Amino acid sequence: MHLIFDKMTATLVGAIVLVMLFGLQSRIQSNTVESTIMYAAKKQTLAFAEILERDLSNAGYLTTPGEKAILAFSNRIEAGRSLTDTLEFWGSDAAGDRVRIRYALETAGSSIREGVSVPLYRVSRYEEDYGMWKLAGASMSTLTAFRVDLLDSGNNGVIETSDARKIRVRFENAIVGHQARDRDGRTGNIFLQRLRWGVTLSPRGLALQEFQG
């Protein structure tokens, strides 16, 4: 009897230990997956940041004195945040030719953070090609904010786009992780953290707008 009891206990303890080890191992794996997602998100964020920086540095490319460099600019307020809806300007394409460039904010689903649904966006970049807008690049579809501010030389916001001498741009990219179920039983992609990037540029092409010479 003693022997049977001993063996049963040993089996039970062994099973518990195995289950615990399996649980720990799977958690370690999910940590590794999170790190990989983070690495990919960081690379994508910096790649989009590079495109934005290059594009906006060329804003007003080859404009003549008095000509408008920023052609369209509009913001919208969503979920209490001001987001830039459209930004259109004279810029440079990959071949160095002067071209109209348009950034447009598009809704790209939603994610859950601390039980609250957060809208996600994508910024699409279009180039004008013989009167038609041709898609020429886009951000990742996990942006939670995209904001462009047109500033004068003293860093104050402007009302007239032709008064702009500087462009400040900021965006936030959420790192969307695995599917999870929240307390209310809803499932969705949760996001772990936000990567934030922003820069203020003084494109030379904006200096000649509304030139009074």
Next chain:
Amino acid sequence: MPQTLGAFLAIVAVMTFALNYHRSTLHAQHSVINSEYEVMGSAIAADVMNYIASKPFDARTADNTVSRSNQNTLLLTGPAEFGGCADFDLCNDIDDFDGLASQVRGFEVEPGVSIDFLVDVSVKYIDDAGNTATSPTWAKEVAVRIASADSVGGIPRLIRPIQLKRQFSPQW
């Protein structure tokens, strides 16, 4: 006796795994925080570099002593005379930023909340091959170095400083 030994070994195995798990979680968290800092730090580096790029190549090109019609590199500011401004906003040309005392620049994450970074700038002349030149040339290399201003338990939030380099030449 063998049962006791077996149970002890099982506990040791579980504890080792648990320790491994916690270390892995800590590492993953550090990596996530570091990545956030890296992206913000690179934004600060781009910002500072664009600010420096908005300044004239040299004091002598700004006052037209050296110009398209007088292309004499010997008249440019010598490497020994680099630096000399007390604050970012007081620097008049590219080489004035050299050796400036570490500047604190904040990246605003929420209204009123910002994360501080330390910015250091160094400027040098380079030759056509990209090596450091001891006398003035037509190219200056600016290196912007970003480090985190705060640390947790002695470990800086930005584990490795970010360095951004760019070369400038007079534009005429």
